Amino acid sequence: MHLPYYIGLLENSEKQLAEAFEYVANHHHDEPDIEQMCQKLSAWSREHHGKVQRFVEKYSEEKSNEPSKLKRDLFAEKRHSSLTLLRDLHDLWLLTQEVQLCWVVIQQAALGLRDEDLKACYTFCSARTKRQVEWLLSRIKQAAPQTLLVAE
Amino acid sequence: MNQTRDSIQDIWGPRFGYEGQWPVRVDERVEEDPDHWVQSACVLCSNGCGMDIGVKEGRIVGVRGRAVDSVNHGRLGPKGLNGWVANNSPDRLTKPLIRRNGQLEEATWDEAMDLIVRKSKELLEKHTSSSIGFYTSGQLFLEEYYALGIVGKAGLGTPHMDGNTRLCTATAAAALKESFGSDGQPGSYSDLDTTEAILHVGHNIASQQTVLWMRVLDRLAGPNPPKLVVIDPRATYTAEKATVHLAPRVGTNVPVMNGLLRLIIEAGNINQEYIDAHTVGFEELKQLVAKWTPERVEQLTGVPAAKLREAAHILGTCNTLVSTALQGVYQSMQATAAAVQVNNLHLLRGLIGHDGSGIYQMNGQPTAQNTRECGADGDLPGFRNWGNEQHIQELADLWNVHPDQIPHWAPPTHAMQIWRYCEQGSIKMLWISATNPLVSMPDLDRARKILAKEDLFVVVQDAFPTETTALADVVLPAAIWGEKTGCFTNVGRTVHISHKAVDPPGEARSDFDIFVEYSRRMDFRDKDGNPLLTSTWQTTEDAFNAWRECTRGRPCDYTGLSYAKLTGDSGIQWPCNEQYPDGKKHLYADGVFSTNIDYCEDYGHDLETGTPRSKDDYKLIDPKGKAFLKGIDYEPPHEEPDAQYPLWLTTGRVVFHFHTRTKTGRSRELHKAAPDGYVQLSTEDAARFGIVEGDMVEVESRRGKVQEPARIGDIEPGLIFVPFHYGYWDQDDRPRAVNELTLTEWDPVSKQPHFKYAAVRIRKVNA
Known part of the structure; x- marks a missing residue:
């Protein structure tokens, strides 16, 4: 049974995502919408991370630490240019994809297991992950032309 | 100087208690007798009163209200009667500068x-x-x-x-789009003539739209006055006339509105037939507001539970209702979410699209x-x-x-x-x-x-x-x-022509x-x-x-209008076309809203994150002409008073000025009536900080500081108020523009900045 592995993967991913949103919020004080929304979305991921804990305990075994390096790799380079915001949002989006896919995989297992609690947790959390993705995408679309064409 | 009334001493003029038909009263103020009058409308607020410009020897010498105009029936407010002199100001710009x-x-x-x-x-x-x-x-x-x-x-x-307009009416547009699929105010001013109840949320109408307030005052003086519910943290002129005045803490509009809706739903004062036929989202909204019991609302907002119940009873049992919202909603936390709750109230009760019922997501500017x-x-x-x-x-x-x-x-x-x-x-x-x-x-x-x-x-x-x-x-x-010469449209969809006079x-x-x-x-x-x-x-x-x-x-169909048609008579409401040659009093009379996927102005937003919904996602909901009931839960403001900055600051207008006073500040009468900014604070805070009436007070936020003379009273403890009109072009001996203090942040949906709250500290300045 590899469900614990994936729950570990998910737990780590939500944690990474919460930290990454926090990181981006703290690095863009001059962009009030970014700062405030990233703080809010970080709080969402922290809450998800908390909700997953009981399933970590329930299915605790060979837990994965795999994506713990993901954030470090994504936000690796020091960014100073006007590309920074777009690249930071880009990396956040990549992290949300990891979370989203983990949820899809776990949901399939939850259905097979008939684990109603896990299903409810999935329903609540993955809907908000989707909203995180959509916000990032809309903000990236807004920033892209100005960043690529005009900013220096 | 000849004038029919002194609008500085008596802002709204004499009362005509009435029922059914608002009588004409022509207000006029001229420096000299004009040679001729030229048709126009007032540009000193969003009300758009019909106005004639008096001209003598190529110079504007005065104004009078247009008796035929549906907006004002001849009346004008203090800004309209006095503000025109700015045109003749000697410091007008007359040459390009490089x-x-x-x-x-x-x-x-x-x-x-x-x-x-x-x-x-x-x-x-x-x-x-x-x-x-x-x-x-x-x-x-x-x-x-x-x-x-x-x-x-x-x-x-x-x-x-x-x-x-992003600073003043963006949320009006956003709220109308979120609920009804398109911008456009559903009702008409004439709804005020017959309505049983009026709700003003964050809208000091008495100071903002003085002439519209005259219409309300005349109803209040008549035989069958409407009940008036006012939601405003300050004891404004408007609040003084309220049947019920709710004074919530700054930034808590959403819990108050959620609490009102909960009480109305719980009491069964909703029109389930209308909801089923003409809206989507009822169950979600019901669930969302369910937890906002009056006691919980009181705890968070400071509005006593009994008063909330009283207001909900009026709003839940009236047969007709006119609601208005303005900057107290639009420039505060969760602006769009709070504004759509006003729309929701009307949708839940089916009070939209017929005589006596309307919603004004107000505009500020003409x-x-x-x-x-x-x-x-x-x-x-x-x-x-x-x-x-x-x-x-x-x-x-x-x-x-x-x-x-x-x-x-x-x-x-x-x-x-x-x-x-x-x-x-x-x-x-x-x-x-x-x-x-x-x-x-x-x-x-x-x-x-x-x-x-x-x-x-x-x-x-x-x-x-x-x-x-x-x-x-x-x-x-x-x-x-x-x-x-040109045309403009007031907040009530009424289009006026303004002819060149000089x-x-x-x-x-x-x-x-x-x-x-x-x-x-x-x-x-x-x-x-x-x-x-x-x-x-x-x-x-x-x-x-x-x-x-x-x-x-x-929706804003002007095809039936022309310069000729707009000249000579009253302003005309859009849509004005072959089907409605004289304009249309009520939008959505048939309960069909502008939400059809091919017709709507907007596919809506996630009210919490502000993410625009895509066309593909909209297809899945496809409301096909039904209105949206939307809402979100309370979220506290991003800056709140703390040990360092212990007070709330809020900003707003005074009745005698418009915007940054570029016009009204050049009228001697308006300037004399309100010559300078001030800071309004409660008796309790005045005592706490050792401040008496007239003391110069320094107000400081994390962004900057200003100095303003103190005015004491008519405001809740913990909150101070500074008007936003005053800057430096006519007086630069001290920092006095309140926006030195305000925050750079905005509503996620309407992108309207938050002028209505900031954390500040105050101290008396030694003379």
Whole structure:
């Protein structure tokens, strides 16, 4: 049974995502919408991370630490240019994809297991992950032309 | 000086208690007897009172209300009766100015326009049209906005167009779009003549729309007065007349509204038949508001549970209801979410689309409605949807340009983002028309630094020298109301024509002429090589006729209107077309809203994150003409009082001034009536900080500080108030513009900045 592995993967991913949103919020004080929304979305991921804990305990075994390096790799380079915001949002989006896919995989297992609690947790959390993705995408679309064409 | 009434001493004038029909009372104020009168309407608030301009020997000498006009039945308020003298002010801008060696010097029109055009072409060449931004106003005429919209969107092709309407009415538009699919106020002012109840949320109507308030006062003085519910943290003139006044803590509109809706649903005072037939989202809304018990609301907002129940009883049992909302909602936390709760109240009760019931998501400025309609701000002309390819194609066909010339890859850039791009240097030219951001923007120190940047080329088009023109690279002297012909639309969809009464001073030109001249000099052309505007437009009437075509089949249908039809009688409401030749009193009378997927102005947003919904997602909901019931839960403001900054600051208006006083400050009477800013604080806070009436008080936030004389009383402890009108053009001996203190942040949906709260500390200044 590899469900614990994936729950570990998910737990780590939500944690990474919460930290990454926090990181981006703290690095863009001059962009009030970014700062405030990233703080809010970080709080969402922290809450998800908390909700997953009981399933970590329930299915605790060979837990994965795999994506713990993901954030470090994504936000690796020091960014100073006007590309920074777009690249930071880009990396956040990549992290949300990891979370989203983990949820899809776990949901399939939850259905097979008939684990109603896990299903409810999935329903609540993955809907908000989707909203995180959509916000990032809309903000990236807004920033892209100005960043690529005009900013220096 | 002859006047029918002293509107400074008695703001609203004598009462005519009435029922059913609002009597005529013609208010007039003239310096000399006019030779003749010229038809116009007032431009000193969003009410749009019909007004005649008195002219003698080529000079404006006074004004009178138009008895025939449906908006005001002859009445005028203090700003309208006294503000016109600004046209004759000796310090009007009369010649273009160009900055040379750091100084603004007089120049010819040819030199000024040539400089702007050279700069524009150079930027287009090097940095694309996205290096140019426009920041306009709620003060121009619709022909001017439409010209500006075409110049920016089809000529240059820049997504960066917005106006100061972002600071005042963006949430009105956003809330109407979220609930009903399109901008446009559902009701008519005449609903006030018969309604059983009125709700004002964050709207000090007595000071903002004095003439509309006269209509309410006359109802209150009549035999069958409506019940009045007022939600405002201050004891305003409006609140004084309330049957029930709820004074919530700053930033808590959403819990109060959620609590009211809960009580109304719980009491069964809803129209389930209407909800089922004409709305989507009821179950979610019901669940959302369910936890907001009166006790919980009281704990969070400070509104006593008993008072909330009293208000809910009035709002839940009246047979007709008119609701209004303004800046107390729009400039505060969760602006759009709170504003749609007002719409929800009417939808839940089925009180929309018939006599006596209406909603006013109010505007502040006289022509803000047109900024939104004509595409001079973050909306597309004719309430078209930027996410709908067909709508973009319609505009491309109207203007005979390729659809990709019109930026529609993302929502048009909102004002605060435009300023941010200027700050970062990616917008390199900002063209400001008819507004004074260096008093009206939040966080003024930041705004000043942006306009002062060496690498930002700033064009300012105005009638008066202002704090903003002082930092311009080019200043263009503009003709204003009374000096040009054009139309504008009030908050109630009523379109007025304003005829030219006198010539502009010196070399001042209308904003219309300036935008058309820019288009000609830039040599903007359509797909067939014809000049974009000038091939068909000679006069503003040509522009109006082009605008009519742009509105055909859209909610704001002007096709039945013309200069001839608007001249001589009352203003007329849109939609005005073959089906409704005299305009339409109520939108949505049949319960069919503008939410059809091919018709709607917007696909809606995630109210919490502000993410626009895509067309594909909208398809899944496809409301097919039903209205949306939406809501979200409470979220606390981002800055709250703490040990360092222990008080709430809120900002707002005084009755005698408009905006940054560029006009009203030049009227001796209005200036004398309200000569300076002040800080209003409670008796308790005054005692706590050792302050007495008239003491000079320093108010400091994390952004800056101001000094204001103290006024004590009529406000809740813990909250202070400073009016937003006062800046530095006529008095610069102390920091006094309240926006030195306010926050740079905005509502996620409407992008309207939050002027209504900030954490501050105060201390008495030693004399």
